[in-house]
Amino acid sequence: MTKYIFVTGGVLSSLGKGISAASIGNLMEARGLKVTFQKLDPYVNVDPGTMSPYQHGEVYVTRDGAETDLDLGHYERYTSVRLGKNANYTTGRIYHNVITKERRGDYLGGTVQVIPHVTDEIKAAIHAGARGPDGEGADVVIVEVGGTVGDIESLPFLEAIRQFPFEVGRENVAYVHVTLVPLVKAAGEIKTKPTQHSVNKLREIGVQPDVLLCRAEAPLTDSVKAKIALFCNLEPQAVISARDVANIYEVPLWLHEEGLDDFLVRRLGLTAPAPDMSRWKAVVDAIDHPKDQVTIALVGKYIELKEAYKSLCESLVHGGIPSRTRVNLQWVDAEELSAASGDGLNGVHGILVPGGFGERGIEGKIQAIRFAREHRIPFLGICLGMQCAVIETARDLAGLPKAHSAEFEAGTPDPVIALLPGQAELDQKGATMRLGAYPCRLLPGSLAEKTYGTSEVSERHRHRYEVNNAYRERLEKAGLVISGTSPDGSLVEIVERPEHPWFLAVQFHPEFQSAPLAPHPVFAGFVEAALAHMRGNP
Secondary structure (H helix, E strand, O other), X not given: OOEEEEEEEOOOOOOOHHHHHHHHHHHHHHOOOOEEEEEEEOOOOOOHHHOOHHHHOOOEEOOOOOEEOOHHHHHHHHXXXXXXHHHEEEHHHHHHHHHHHHHHOOOOOOOOOHHHHHHHHHHHHHHHHHOOOOOOXXXXXXEEEOOXXXXXXXXXXXXXXXXXXXXXXXXXXXXXXXXXXXXXXXXXXXXXXXXXXXXXXXXXXXXXXXXXXXEEOOOOOHHHHXXXXXXXXXXXXXXXXXXXXXXXXXXXHHHHHOOHHHHHHHHHOOOOOOOOOHHHHHHHHHHHOOOEEEEEEEEEOOOOOHHHHHHHHHHHHHHHOOOOEEEEEEEEEHHHHOOOOOOOOOOOOEEEEOOOXXXXXXXXXXXXXHHHHHOOOOEEEEOHHHHHHHHHHHHHOOOOOOOEEOOOOOOOOOEEEEEOOOOOOOOOOOOXXXXXXXXXXXXXXXXXXXXXXXXXXXXXXXXXEEEOHHHHHHHHHOOOEEEEEOOOOOOEEEEEOOOOOOEEEEOOOHHHHXXXXXXXXXXXXXXXXXXXXXXXXO
């Protein structure tokens, strides 16, 4: 029988529900259990695809092309799970389904209400997510409910998970509540009242948590745990201290030390051996005890909110694991580079230009690429960063000074970046891009092939515009090598410059397929190139 673990959060947001859920999955998988995940988000958008990064942070793309919450990135990085479109449901998607059914007459003229119709739709979504992308299900399904207990937006989801045990049996459901136990420094005291109130609010809805993950600056004492347990109707071993850690990949190790996985296995009646955490400990050790350090400039337009580049940042950490190299990020605002200067780029060992949408900061990104090319600094361009590399080559080396992307300048005489075929007539923004995993064939002997160690790969995309094939020959004559294409050769996927020590730009998002136990070769290669540059032997 499939077991379900529901993860909720209280007191305030940003307590780490996503990392907590991912860590639970990590521990269950280390015990030999098959796991899958789902995130239920209370906002009314159908998906986060059209939301500003400042509103939502990164949009994470699954293999099957779903634009999802960034927490799915945590789930995939902490485990071997590969998720799909049913792993993320929003209020907007749930209501869209309900209204579609009502218009179709599925409710046979009945009055459509939040209970039971909306809550039934949520439960159906949970069952769909439990089947996983392969349709084969899992031993343990971990469902994170977004938002904070007490918010009106999340009430239908909380009501649905309250009802859920009546369908699958209470013995097959565990509720994990992530909460805060603050230290009031002026008084020098740890306060349990916020946790008590949060649990009481959850119990008012009808959900009694089985486990509390108590976020705190330092480990909780046994007496504090006992107090929380007493007031929250729990046994003391169900109160888990989730102390702050410097490295988020330490969280599964700490929660295991606190006995979380042992408690959940007993609570759910699972039979599973003790987890083998040796490989995970080796990863944490490599991150915590590096032999070298490099500085990489990330030239972006959303740098005020680091969550907008969450997977990129984590992938750079992963890229340093094989060589035990710590990557120090130097955040550079692309708009501040528009004045043709190298301020913010001098002294770095690598330059990364990531993806993004909109014209703001484009000239700064192009300037950063020019600086990397002229100063022979290792360069990695991703999605829009790759398109900017094409524009830089066209302008500076191919004799096309007014070259641009049709996305930003519709009247450019040389649109080296243009719309996908058939896209020009679309007037909707949501789900109208090339999304999800597509195959890419690599040029024999190229840097791309050497980096990957294979001749064909599959990578995830999220973009509307492509390199304009009408300019391919001219770009190649200017020294740009097209080292990766779609299997039929019609779409440019990777470009590089062979005269440069390490210059690689990709149309896709390799950060969505990197994990600490399996660093993506593009990021590992980039970090190694930065390390060589730092040592003075590119």
